[in-house]
Amino acid sequence: MEFVILTGLSGAGKTNALHAMEDSGYYCVDNLPPLLLETFYDLCDNSTDNRMKKVAVVADARSGEMFADIPEVISKLRLEGKQFKILFLDAKPNTLLVRFKGTRRKHPLIGEIASGSIEEAVELENELMNGVKAMADYVIDTTFMNPNELMERVTTLFSAGAHDTLLVTCVSFGYKYGLPPEADMVLDVRCLPNPFYIKELKPLTGLDEQVRNYICGFDVMGEFLDHLYAFIDYLISLYRNEGKSELVIGVGCTGGKHRSVTVARMLNTHLLENGQKSAIHHRDIWKA
Template identity: 45%
Template sequence: MEFIIVTGMSGAGKSKAIDVLEDIGFFCVDNVPPQLLGRFADLQKLSGGTINKIAVVVDARGREMFRDFLSSLRSLNETVEGYKILFLDASDGVLLKRYKEGRRKHPLLGGDTLTLQEAIAAERELLHEARQRADYVVDTSLMAPSQLREYLIGTFLQSTHQAMLVRCMSFGFKNGLPAEADLVFDVRCLPNPFYVPELKEHTGLEAPVRDYVFQWPQSQQLAQRLCDLLDFLIPLYLKEGKSQLVVAIGCTGGRHRSVAFAERLSGHLQKKGLRVVTSHRDKDKPNQY
């Protein structure tokens, strides 16, 4: 099980970090009291093994409870092997500027702490030992959000391609465009199995329909060009920080050509190491034009 404890200075980018970790498959929980860290080790058992990547944020919002952080880590050692601590930091000047530009109140501001500078100083003192204990210390003072994302993906993913989830979906134009699509490809230009009596009632998931669709040279060429286009585009989307891409392939009814093409593109992307989900929106709808 992978277990990451995210901590650090308020305003240093913990919210962004937890968003990125969630995008790459971690089960994430924000603002966890240190005393409850050991309980999260039970999640893997309770989930039947489906949750094996966990990231939790433990920080100064816990106030006095955070002082038990190190003792909680000692307890965690008994249940979780090889957990990592990610500490996000930034200079006092940058933190002050970020809080002035934002609308959030610093968690330690109030009571005897009268100024933002005092709150930042108090937090830095509170987190000093956690910073010393951290496996990764990241100073975000000069980092753009995209650079932090790139760092986290490079650190916590073996393959950067896994940072993106690609959904390949088939659909029928007669039932409307899918609103969630990022890219839409139209394969109505290809011969239609609907007009072949022995194929009409079957779908692109079945070999006879699939063989019919791809027996034509233009189908083979189009499939290859779409694969080449996705191979070109996906690294660009990843570089810009996109975590999900919906590729929609449409034919008239959404049962034959589009289904076969969605399966072909999904298989190609899976071989490239991407996380891919395949769906067929209109495959089971009435087969009539």
């Protein structure tokens, strides 16, 4: 049985993630109280209905005070040997505030705040979620993602099954916009020749063949990739042995449009060609 607990911050995209999982063939249940997780798991595990063998449940702050029990519930499930994964959706506080103000929805913890401040509700939820976030198998920061990008990421994670081998996600980004908080490791490629200073290449991106040809035209690139591939392949074997579910590799250049995109694409292709489950996300490619 595949059983996924979907949780995270309000406004971080759990609804879109649940839709993606439903499209991937999961039987989905929204807003299940944490204390019912074990009962529901057992019902699904004992069911003869094949539809109940791929299940995703959302448990979050809408449960109110009951949500405080979820770290204890999860620990108990794991001690009992129950097999499941936890997907946690995160986002920066300022992004969550903008989303709530844009949709005019009420934050589920607003009733706990005497002042009625959304800012304080977001802060309270962050504190409440720290325990379960630390227990998550997957953490996706949706700060810079649109709904389609989030759904694509979730589909990549779960379309072939939650218990598949390690997934490597290559995230290109620009240092001028900050580090990707979900990255397990960060590769700085600002040492490579920069197409930004070539007039005809500046408006293009690492998705364009001209940019790739320019960067790969330097002798240093071949040696760089040889070392990179060997290092990443070695690390993947270690992460897999530790039972890690996802490895997020950030690849950064100054603006996130040329070098980082090119190297992330080449690394993703290398991994796929070697039979490694891999995905790619270009965080800052279309930013000015």
